[in-house]
Amino acid sequence: MAQHATPADQMEQFEAGFHGDLIRPDDADYDDARAVWNGMIDKHPALIARCRGVRDVISAVNLARKNDLLVAVRGGGHNVAGTAVCDDGLVIDLSEMRGVRVDPDERTAWVQAGATWADVDHETQAFGLATPGGAVSETGVAGLTLGGGIGHLRCKYGLTCDNLTSIDLVTADGDYLTASTDRHEELFWGLRGGGGNFGVVTGFEFDLHPIGQDVAICLVFYSGDRMVEVLEAYRDYVADAPPEVSLLTLSGVMPDEELFAVDTVDELKIAIAGCYAGSVADGEQVLAPMREIAEPIADFSGTMPYVEFQQLFDEDYPDGMRYYWKSLYLDGLSESAIDRITYWTDVAPSPLSTIDVWQLGGAIEWVDVEESAFAGRHAPFLLGVEANWERPEDDDANVEWVRDCLDDMRQFSDGSVYLNFPGFLEGGEDTMRTTFGPTYERLVALKDEYDPTNLFSLNQNITPSGSAQTDGEACHE
Numbered sequence: 241m242a243q244h245a246t247p248a249d250q251m252e253q254f255e256a257g258f259h260g261d262l263i264r265p266d267d268a269d270y271d272d273a274r275a276v277w278n279g280m281i282d283k284h285p286a287l288i289a290r291c292r293g294v295r296d297v298i299s300a301v302n303l304a305r306k307n308d309l310l311v312a313v314r315g316g317g318h319n320v321a322g323t324a325v326c327d328d329g330l331v332i333d334l335s336e337m338r339g340v341r342v343d344p345d346e347r348t349a350w351v352q353a354g355a356t357w358a359d360v361d362h363e364t365q366a367f368g369l370a371t372p373g374g375a376v377s378e379t380g381v382a383g384l385t386l387g388g389g390i391g392h393l394r395c396k397y398g399l400t401c402d403n404l405t406s407i408d409l410v411t412a413d414g415d416y417l418t419a420s421t422d423r424h425e426e427l428f429w430g431l432r433g434g435g436g437n438f439g440v441v442t443g444f445e446f447d448l449h450p451i452g453q454d455v456a457i458c459l460v461f462y463s464g465d466r467m468v469e470v471l472e473a474y475r476d477y478v479a480d481a482p483p484e485v486s487l488l489t490l491s492g493v494m495p496d497e498e499l500f501a502v503d504t505v506d507e508l509k510i511a512i513a514g515c516y517a518g519s520v521a522d523g524e525q526v527l528a529p530m531r532e533i534a535e536p537i538a539d540f541s542g543t544m545p546y547v548e549f550q551q552l553f554d555e556d557y558p559d560g561m562r563y564y565w566k567s568l569y570l571d572g573l574s575e576s577a578i579d580r581i582t583y584w585t586d587v588a589p590s591p592l593s594t595i596d597v598w599q600l601g602g603a604i605e606w607v608d609v610e611e612s613a614f615a616g617r618h619a620p621f622l623l624g625v626e627a628n629w630e631r632p633e634d635d636d637a638n639v640e641w642v643r644d645c646l647d648d649m650r651q652f653s654d655g656s657v658y659l660n661f662p663g664f665l666e667g668g669e670d671t672m673r674t675t676f677g678p679t680y681e682r683l684v685a686l687k688d689e690y691d692p693t694n695l696f697s698l699n700q701n702i703t704p705s706g707s708a709q710t711d712g713e714a715c716h717e
Contacts, residue, residue: 250307257299259296262288262289273288276314276324280635286330294442310326310330312698317335332440334352335354337355340360340363349445349448372393374391375553386433393451395600397517401432402614407444410440432614433613435700455543456522470489474533486599513552561628562630567623581623625645672702
């Protein structure tokens with residue numbers, strides 16, 4: 241199978257010891273099993289190994305290493321670049337490993353690597369607890385966490401990876417180990433922000449915090465004609481906001497007939513969204529200025545169960561739609577930067593696309609830059625450019641819009657990117673070096689130790705020093 245023929249006796253031994261499902265191109269469920277969230281991705285692996293536990297993961301890694309197979313690792317399958325699947329190779333599929341175990345006394349949760357944030361929130365909110373997750377509940381825990389994790393609780397409780405206490409993984413050698421602050425400390429450092437470069441993670445342990453069940457939220461929409469005014473007010477507000485506040489803006493048409501009147505549904509809009517990680521009464525008061533910038537065209541702010549807020553954007557990102565995203569950390573929101581955001585929002589070819597500006601700071605910057613590999617603690621804002629559309633014939637126009645926008649917006653950035661929003665990472669190693677700076681060589685040293693042959697190459701890849709740059713990016717396209 242895959243790039244090199246696997247000896248029949250090895251395959252027989254592998255199949256006999258594998259307890260999960262092995263799915264091949266001739267199987268009836270193959271097309272469903274190879275499908276991922278982004279409809280742009282159409283890959284055909286030779287074998288999908290749907291694991292039931294750690295032993296299955298070890299067996300799959302050993303098979304791949306011994307036979308030089310191309311490997312993709314699937315957690316939630318929600319990465320926009322489609323790195324959870326590949327052509328001709330082996331997919332190590334963790335999507336059935338979704339267990340979540342909460343210790344309410346210790347305020348910790350152990351989470352298997354196939355879980356989504358909906359799985360985590362469902363269990364932790366039974367005890368009025370949460371850990372910072374993503375902004376879409378169907379996102380996989382593993383991918384988001386390993387890339388850092390920017391979610392709705394970030395300014396109060398930090399990144400998802402800042403709340404890790406330990407990580408279980410299988411290395412390229414097939415070894416199973418646990419990394420934490422007192423075991424494999426350097427690996428633990430690299431896993432918190434360095435992506436899926438060092439092994440197949442099978443489980444995470446997180447610290448939890450008292451959240452919910454209800455939270456005060458902001459979700460207000462203004463006319464696109466007021467975009468400059470809104471972005472300036474947002475910039476000034478978040479500069480002095482308490483850490484309980486985590487907000488972002490979304491600008492685009494966002495044509496939702498259930499939310500907007502007929503005369504505004506197809507018009508340009510800008511929204512401010514987020515929540516207050518504290519008492520509802522305090523939150524409603526603190527968030528009020530964001531609802532009073534101008535006359536809103538719609539305001540859904542108020543009190544909402546935390547779980548519902550975590551799911552608020554799910555319907556905007558359905559399975560099978562076409563997605564192409566990129567990101568940049570911004571040095572600030574100057575008048576020039578705001579003008580360019582306004583321009584690029586106006587020329588987006590799809591009404592479903594948005595340009596997002598995430599407030600950072602707070603607890604994110606309280607963590608010393610040496611404590612984890614995450615590379616974005618310096619920035620006050622994250623720019624996300626999200627092309628979302630439905631028809632394959634519109635691919636070129638939407639991809640071009642994203643690339644042109646990012647090329648323009650680099651004048652307001654040091655060029656570093658958030659690993660969970662690069663979409664397809666053109667630039668390869670150069671972009672990774674720019675993002676991590678001097679830290680990149682430390683990550684290369686870890687890669688040399690734990691994956692010197694680059695078995696795990698289908699990711700935002702850190703190239704081991706003994707290997708040439710892989711062609712993994714071509715697989716993403």
